[in-house]
Amino acid sequence: MDTSRPIIALDLPSAEAALDFVGKFDEPLFVKVGMELFYAAGPSVITSLKDAGHDVFCDLKLHDIPNTVKGAAASLSRLGADLLTVHAAGGKAMMEAALEGLGGAAQTTRVVAITQLTSTSPEALKAEQLIEVPLAESVRNYAQLAQSAGLAGVVCSAHEAADIASVTGPDFLRVTPGIRPAGAAVGDQSRVATPGNAASMGSSAIVVGRPITKADDPVAAYHAIRDEWNAGRRSA
Numbered sequence: 432m433d434t435s436r437p438i439i440a441l442d443l444p445s446a447e448a449a450l451d452f453v454g455k456f457d458e459p460l461f462v463k464v465g466m467e468l469f470y471a472a473g474p475s476v477i478t479s480l481k482d483a484g485h486d487v488f489c490d491l492k493l494h495d496i497p498n499t500v501k502g503a504a505a506s507l508s509r510l511g512a513d514l515l516t517v518h519a520a521g522g523k524a525m526m527e528a529a530l531e532g533l534g535g536a537a538q539t540t541r542v543v544a545i546t547q548l549t550s551t552s553p554e555a556l557k558a559e560q561l562i563e564v565p566l567a568e569s570v571r572n573y574a575q576l577a578q579s580a581g582l583a584g585v586v587c588s589a590h591e592a593a594d595i596a597s598v599t600g601p602d603f604l605r606v607t608p609g610i611r612p613a614g615a616a617v618g619d620q621s622r623v624a625t626p627g628n629a630a631s632m633g634s635s636a637i638v639v640g641r642p643i644t645k646a647d648d649p650v651a652a653y654h655a656i657r658d659e660w661n662a663g664r665r666s667a
Protein backbone atom coordinates (compact mmCIF):
# COMPACT_ATOMS: atom_id res chain seq x y z
CA MET A 432 0.00 0.00 0.00
CA ASP A 433 1.66 3.20 -1.20
CA THR A 434 0.98 5.82 1.46
CA SER A 435 3.24 8.42 -0.14
CA ARG A 436 0.06 9.40 -1.98
CA PRO A 437 -2.48 11.42 0.01
CA ILE A 438 -5.76 9.47 0.03
CA ILE A 439 -8.37 11.63 -1.72
CA ALA A 440 -11.81 11.50 -0.03
CA LEU A 441 -14.32 11.30 -2.89
CA ASP A 442 -17.27 12.70 -0.95
CA LEU A 443 -19.25 13.19 -4.15
CA PRO A 444 -22.91 12.45 -4.95
CA SER A 445 -22.65 9.98 -7.85
CA ALA A 446 -20.41 7.52 -9.66
CA GLU A 447 -20.32 9.88 -12.62
CA ALA A 448 -19.05 12.75 -10.45
CA ALA A 449 -16.41 10.46 -8.89
CA LEU A 450 -15.20 9.07 -12.22
CA ASP A 451 -15.19 12.54 -13.83
CA PHE A 452 -13.09 13.76 -10.93
CA VAL A 453 -10.46 11.01 -11.08
CA GLY A 454 -10.41 11.42 -14.87
CA LYS A 455 -8.73 14.81 -14.39
CA PHE A 456 -5.59 12.98 -13.21
CA ASP A 457 -3.23 11.04 -15.44
CA GLU A 458 -1.72 8.99 -12.62
CA PRO A 459 -2.94 6.21 -10.32
CA LEU A 460 -4.52 7.65 -7.19
CA PHE A 461 -5.48 6.32 -3.77
CA VAL A 462 -9.11 7.33 -3.23
CA LYS A 463 -11.57 6.95 -0.38
CA VAL A 464 -15.18 5.93 -0.98
CA GLY A 465 -17.32 6.78 2.02
CA MET A 466 -20.97 6.32 2.82
CA GLU A 467 -22.26 9.20 0.67
CA LEU A 468 -20.80 7.88 -2.56
CA PHE A 469 -21.20 4.17 -1.80
CA TYR A 470 -24.88 4.43 -0.89
CA ALA A 471 -25.60 6.63 -3.92
CA ALA A 472 -23.56 4.79 -6.52
CA GLY A 473 -23.49 1.22 -5.24
CA PRO A 474 -20.67 -1.34 -5.21
CA SER A 475 -19.91 -0.88 -8.91
CA VAL A 476 -18.24 2.46 -8.18
CA ILE A 477 -15.49 0.49 -6.43
CA THR A 478 -14.90 -1.81 -9.38
CA SER A 479 -14.98 1.16 -11.78
CA LEU A 480 -12.33 2.97 -9.75
CA LYS A 481 -10.23 -0.20 -9.53
CA ASP A 482 -10.58 -0.80 -13.28
CA ALA A 483 -9.32 2.76 -13.83
CA GLY A 484 -6.14 1.78 -11.94
CA HIS A 485 -6.76 3.43 -8.57
CA ASP A 486 -6.35 2.02 -5.07
CA VAL A 487 -9.60 2.22 -3.10
CA PHE A 488 -10.19 2.79 0.61
CA CYS A 489 -13.76 1.72 1.48
CA ASP A 490 -14.60 3.81 4.51
CA LEU A 491 -17.92 2.21 5.42
CA LYS A 492 -17.20 1.88 9.15
CA LEU A 493 -18.57 -1.63 9.58
CA HIS A 494 -20.16 -2.29 12.98
CA ASP A 495 -22.45 -5.31 13.48
CA ILE A 496 -22.34 -8.85 14.85
CA PRO A 497 -19.15 -10.72 13.84
CA ASN A 498 -20.81 -12.98 11.27
CA THR A 499 -22.38 -10.03 9.44
CA VAL A 500 -19.15 -8.03 9.44
CA LYS A 501 -17.27 -11.08 8.16
CA GLY A 502 -19.68 -11.23 5.20
CA ALA A 503 -19.46 -7.49 4.56
CA ALA A 504 -15.65 -7.59 4.60
CA ALA A 505 -15.75 -10.57 2.22
CA SER A 506 -17.99 -8.64 -0.19
CA LEU A 507 -15.78 -5.53 -0.08
CA SER A 508 -12.57 -7.49 -0.56
CA ARG A 509 -14.09 -9.30 -3.56
CA LEU A 510 -14.81 -5.88 -5.07
CA GLY A 511 -11.11 -5.11 -4.73
CA ALA A 512 -11.01 -2.80 -1.69
CA ASP A 513 -7.42 -2.13 -0.67
CA LEU A 514 -8.32 -0.73 2.73
CA LEU A 515 -11.52 -0.80 4.78
CA THR A 516 -12.76 0.44 8.14
CA VAL A 517 -14.57 -1.19 11.05
CA HIS A 518 -15.57 0.30 14.41
CA ALA A 519 -13.33 -0.92 17.25
CA ALA A 520 -16.41 -0.53 19.47
CA GLY A 521 -17.80 -3.64 17.74
CA GLY A 522 -15.29 -5.66 19.76
CA LYS A 523 -12.29 -7.89 19.22
CA ALA A 524 -14.33 -10.84 17.92
CA MET A 525 -15.97 -8.58 15.33
CA MET A 526 -12.60 -7.24 14.15
CA GLU A 527 -11.19 -10.76 13.93
CA ALA A 528 -14.25 -11.79 11.92
CA ALA A 529 -13.58 -8.94 9.47
CA LEU A 530 -10.11 -10.36 8.87
CA GLU A 531 -11.53 -13.86 8.43
CA GLY A 532 -13.87 -12.48 5.79
CA LEU A 533 -10.93 -11.38 3.66
CA GLY A 534 -10.31 -14.97 2.63
CA GLY A 535 -7.25 -16.39 0.91
CA ALA A 536 -3.58 -15.64 1.30
CA ALA A 537 -3.46 -13.69 -1.96
CA GLN A 538 -5.88 -11.14 -0.52
CA THR A 539 -4.32 -7.72 -0.08
CA THR A 540 -7.16 -5.88 1.67
CA ARG A 541 -6.06 -4.26 4.93
CA VAL A 542 -8.42 -3.36 7.74
CA VAL A 543 -8.14 -0.33 10.05
CA ALA A 544 -10.34 0.56 13.01
CA ILE A 545 -12.24 3.67 13.97
CA THR A 546 -11.51 4.29 17.66
CA GLN A 547 -13.61 7.11 19.05
CA LEU A 548 -15.13 9.27 16.32
CA THR A 549 -13.40 12.64 16.25
CA SER A 550 -16.87 14.18 16.58
CA THR A 551 -17.25 12.60 20.05
CA SER A 552 -16.53 15.19 22.74
CA PRO A 553 -15.09 14.34 26.18
CA GLU A 554 -18.50 15.34 27.61
CA ALA A 555 -20.43 12.96 25.32
CA LEU A 556 -17.97 10.14 26.08
CA LYS A 557 -18.89 10.42 29.74
CA ALA A 558 -22.58 11.31 29.50
CA GLU A 559 -23.61 9.10 26.57
CA GLN A 560 -21.17 6.18 26.55
CA LEU A 561 -20.65 6.16 30.37
CA ILE A 562 -16.88 5.94 29.76
CA GLU A 563 -15.14 7.51 32.75
CA VAL A 564 -11.53 7.45 31.47
CA PRO A 565 -10.21 10.42 29.45
CA LEU A 566 -10.90 10.38 25.69
CA ALA A 567 -7.20 9.81 24.87
CA GLU A 568 -7.16 6.71 27.06
CA SER A 569 -10.25 5.32 25.37
CA VAL A 570 -8.60 5.93 21.97
CA ARG A 571 -5.40 4.15 23.10
CA ASN A 572 -7.45 1.25 24.47
CA TYR A 573 -9.34 0.81 21.20
CA ALA A 574 -6.08 1.05 19.22
CA GLN A 575 -4.53 -1.72 21.33
CA LEU A 576 -7.69 -3.82 21.00
CA ALA A 577 -7.57 -3.42 17.22
CA GLN A 578 -3.92 -4.40 17.20
CA SER A 579 -4.60 -7.48 19.34
CA ALA A 580 -7.29 -8.50 16.84
CA GLY A 581 -4.66 -8.36 14.08
CA LEU A 582 -5.78 -5.18 12.32
CA ALA A 583 -3.31 -3.06 10.35
CA GLY A 584 -4.01 0.22 12.13
CA VAL A 585 -6.52 2.89 13.06
CA VAL A 586 -8.08 6.05 11.70
CA CYS A 587 -7.24 8.92 14.05
CA SER A 588 -6.47 12.60 14.28
CA ALA A 589 -2.86 13.55 13.48
CA HIS A 590 -2.82 14.95 17.02
CA GLU A 591 -3.39 11.41 18.40
CA ALA A 592 -0.90 9.65 16.10
CA ALA A 593 2.22 9.79 18.27
CA ASP A 594 0.30 8.78 21.40
CA ILE A 595 -1.12 5.75 19.58
CA ALA A 596 2.30 4.80 18.19
CA SER A 597 3.69 4.91 21.73
CA VAL A 598 1.45 1.98 22.71
CA THR A 599 1.20 0.07 19.41
CA GLY A 600 4.68 0.60 17.92
CA PRO A 601 5.46 2.41 14.67
CA ASP A 602 4.27 -0.24 12.18
CA PHE A 603 0.61 -0.01 13.23
CA LEU A 604 -0.92 2.45 10.74
CA ARG A 605 -2.24 5.85 11.80
CA VAL A 606 -4.48 7.03 8.94
CA THR A 607 -5.36 10.65 9.54
CA PRO A 608 -8.10 12.87 8.08
CA GLY A 609 -8.57 16.50 9.13
CA ILE A 610 -5.73 17.71 6.89
CA ARG A 611 -5.66 21.31 5.72
CA PRO A 612 -2.85 23.08 3.85
CA ALA A 613 -1.82 26.30 5.61
CA GLY A 614 -4.42 28.99 4.84
CA ALA A 615 -7.09 26.57 3.51
CA ALA A 616 -10.71 26.65 4.72
CA VAL A 617 -11.10 24.46 7.80
CA GLY A 618 -14.84 23.85 7.20
CA ASP A 619 -16.38 21.51 9.79
CA GLN A 620 -13.10 19.93 10.87
CA SER A 621 -11.91 20.88 14.34
CA ARG A 622 -8.37 19.71 15.15
CA VAL A 623 -6.69 20.10 11.75
CA ALA A 624 -3.05 19.63 10.76
CA THR A 625 -1.11 20.65 7.66
CA PRO A 626 0.37 17.81 5.56
CA GLY A 627 3.84 18.65 6.90
CA ASN A 628 2.65 18.75 10.52
CA ALA A 629 0.84 15.43 10.08
CA ALA A 630 4.12 13.89 8.94
CA SER A 631 6.07 15.28 11.87
CA MET A 632 3.32 14.27 14.34
CA GLY A 633 3.48 10.63 13.26
CA SER A 634 0.73 10.05 10.67
CA SER A 635 1.35 7.05 8.41
CA ALA A 636 -1.17 8.12 5.76
CA ILE A 637 -3.26 11.25 5.22
CA VAL A 638 -6.85 11.57 3.97
CA VAL A 639 -7.69 14.83 2.19
CA GLY A 640 -11.07 15.69 0.74
CA ARG A 641 -12.31 19.20 0.07
CA PRO A 642 -8.89 20.93 -0.16
CA ILE A 643 -8.45 18.82 -3.33
CA THR A 644 -11.99 18.10 -4.57
CA LYS A 645 -13.14 21.73 -4.21
CA ALA A 646 -9.91 23.32 -5.45
CA ASP A 647 -9.97 25.41 -8.62
CA ASP A 648 -7.15 23.21 -9.89
CA PRO A 649 -7.48 19.82 -8.13
CA VAL A 650 -4.41 18.32 -9.83
CA ALA A 651 -2.18 21.20 -8.68
CA ALA A 652 -3.68 21.10 -5.17
CA TYR A 653 -3.07 17.36 -4.96
CA HIS A 654 0.54 17.66 -6.07
CA ALA A 655 1.25 20.49 -3.62
CA ILE A 656 -0.22 18.47 -0.73
CA ARG A 657 1.59 15.31 -1.80
CA ASP A 658 4.92 17.15 -2.06
CA GLU A 659 4.53 18.77 1.38
CA TRP A 660 3.53 15.41 2.92
CA ASN A 661 6.52 13.59 1.44
CA ALA A 662 8.99 16.36 2.33
CA GLY A 663 7.66 16.16 5.91
CA ARG A 664 8.01 12.38 5.96
CA ARG A 665 11.62 12.55 4.79
CA SER A 666 12.56 14.94 7.59
CA ALA A 667 10.42 13.30 10.32
Ligand code: C5P
Pocket residue numbers: 440442465548549550586587608609610618620638639640641642
Ligand atom coordinates in the same frame (compact mmCIF):
# COMPACT_ATOMS: atom_id res chain seq x y z
O1 C5P B 1 -13.06 17.19 3.14
P1 C5P B 1 -12.23 16.66 4.29
O2 C5P B 1 -10.74 16.75 4.02
O3 C5P B 1 -12.63 17.28 5.62
O4 C5P B 1 -12.60 15.11 4.33
C1 C5P B 1 -12.14 14.25 5.35
C2 C5P B 1 -12.69 12.88 5.11
O5 C5P B 1 -12.28 12.04 6.20
C3 C5P B 1 -14.20 12.80 5.06
O6 C5P B 1 -14.53 11.77 4.14
C4 C5P B 1 -14.59 12.40 6.47
O7 C5P B 1 -15.78 11.66 6.51
C5 C5P B 1 -13.42 11.51 6.87
N1 C5P B 1 -13.21 11.39 8.30
C6 C5P B 1 -12.96 12.47 9.12
N2 C5P B 1 -12.77 12.29 10.46
C7 C5P B 1 -12.81 11.07 10.99
C8 C5P B 1 -13.04 9.96 10.17
C9 C5P B 1 -13.24 10.16 8.81
O8 C5P B 1 -12.90 13.60 8.65
N3 C5P B 1 -12.57 10.91 12.28
